[in-house]
Amino acid sequence: MKAGIVTEKGKIACGEWKTPEVTAGKVLIEVKACGICGSDVPRVLGDEARYYPIVIGHEFSGIVKEAGSGVTTLRPGDRVAGAPLIPCMKCDDCMSGHYALCKHYSFIGSREQGAFAQYVCIPEKNAIRFNDTVSFEQGAFFEPSTVALHGILNSGYTGGGLTAILGGGTIGLFTALWAKLFGARSVCVFDINEERLALAGKFGVDQTINTGEGHFREAVMDYTHNRGFDFVFETAGVSVTQLLAYEIASNKARVTFIGTPHSPLTFTQKIWENLNRKELLVTGTWMSYSAPFPGREWTLTAEYFSDGRLHFDRSLIHKTFTLEHIDQAFELFKNPQEVKGKILVLTT
Ligand SMILES: [Zn+2]
Ligand SMILES: [Zn+2]
Incomplete structure (x- = not known):
């Protein structure tokens, strides 16, 4: 079959x-679409590939081609x-559903063969069915949606609060x-x-703030009546946004870190002290799974995508490339x- 193969640092080609x-308990998927995740970029352009040659890609959709026994x-x-x-599925964390x-x-697409390929073989439980109101392109957005939803669930989110999303990329938009x-x-x-920010507005977000503008902190204070946000x-x-999270949080706010850090971070005493003075509740969140595996992050995404409650349109897609041109995509x-x-x- 054809696949996008990373052969050395900086080099990917079809x-x-x-x-x-x-094999038993697994299904062969004919891949239709696979998104490039932020985490894939250093696997190609940086040193984060686990071995060479490797086929990565983990935000994918497709058609079941063949089902293994059982x-x-x-x-x-x-x-x-x-x-x-x-x-x-055996350790204490797995037994607790974490x-x-x-x-x-x-992990499909980092430790084993991923979906920048015509076919990928995955365990039955790892395939989430969706109906034909959901396109294959949309199907490639399940993973980012579930990461966002897992963050919401981990934050102990409740309605009725002012909510800030730092970062308007795909994960940020789905979190919103x-x-x-x-x-x-x-x-x-x-x-x-x-x-x-314009795209976020189009997706029904109530307010957008450009952090590149000098007076944006005043905009925050105006918008929240000097209280800050209940959820960040x-x-x-x-x-920049990791530090800003502590600043724009209200007293007793819940602050949730979804973005994966890539560089060292220095706190001033003043920024750190927000934790104390505001009695913040801070949590991290990692990936997108809960019990029963793979969790309601996935089943709810399938359901809300299929009836349109979770909005999707093609403006979330910046560009598409065929598998033959995967090198240009990473370029x-x-x-x-x-x-x-x-x-x-897009594979087929
Ligand atoms: Zn991803
Ligand atoms: Zn385990």
């Missing part, structure tokens, strides 16, 4: 790869999204959408990119500021 064989819930022809984590915290896991669905009094998205979600993983990330939305690799 080439021939062995088609996976379907598979009871899926049939050839089913439209599915893939959940990439394969937890051990699959993302498992230390003996495998889920917060609205969970009854936010209002949702305000922060970003430095006007196009992303950091989704960008960069130090774009050499100027990350130019990437205004999700990049999808």
Whole structure:
């Protein structure tokens, strides 16, 4: 089959790869679409590939081509999204349903063959069926939606509060959408990119604030009547927003860190002290799984996508590339500021 193969740091190209064989309890998926996740970029352009050659890609959708023996819930022809984590199911964390915290896991698209390929073989439980009101392109957005929803669930989110989302990328937008669905009094998205903010507005966000503008802190205070936000979600993983999260939180706010950090972070005493003075409740959140595996993050995404309560349209997609041109898709990330939305690799 054809696959996008990373052969060394900085080098990815479409080439021939062995088609996976379907084994007991697994299904062979004919991949239709696979998104490029922020975490995939250093696997190609940086040093984060686990080995070479490797086929990555974990935000995918496709059609069940073949079901292995013992598979009871899926049939050839089913439209599915893939959940990439394969937890051990035996350790204390897995037994408690905290699959993302498992230390003996495998992962489709980093530890084993991913979905920048014509076919990928995954456990039955990792395939989430969706109906035909959901396109395959939309199916590639299950994973980012579930990461956002897991953050909302982990934050102990309750309706009726002022909610800030730091970072207007794909995860930030889905966090905003889920917060609205969970009854936010209002949702305000922060970003430095006007196009992303415009997209957030189009998706029904109540307010957007450009953090590149000098007086944005005053805008925050005006908007929240000098109280700050009841819920703050950091989704960008960069130090500016990581620090800002403590600043714009209200007294007794819940602050949730979803974005993966990539560089060292220094707190001034004044910023750190917000934790004390405001009695903040701070939590991190990792991936998107709960019991029963893969969790309601996935089943709710399928349900809310299919009836349109979770809004989707193609403006979330910045560009699409065929698998043959996957090298060009990653080329774009050499100027990350130019990437205004999700990049999808379409296989067929
Ligand atoms: Zn991802
Ligand atoms: Zn485990």
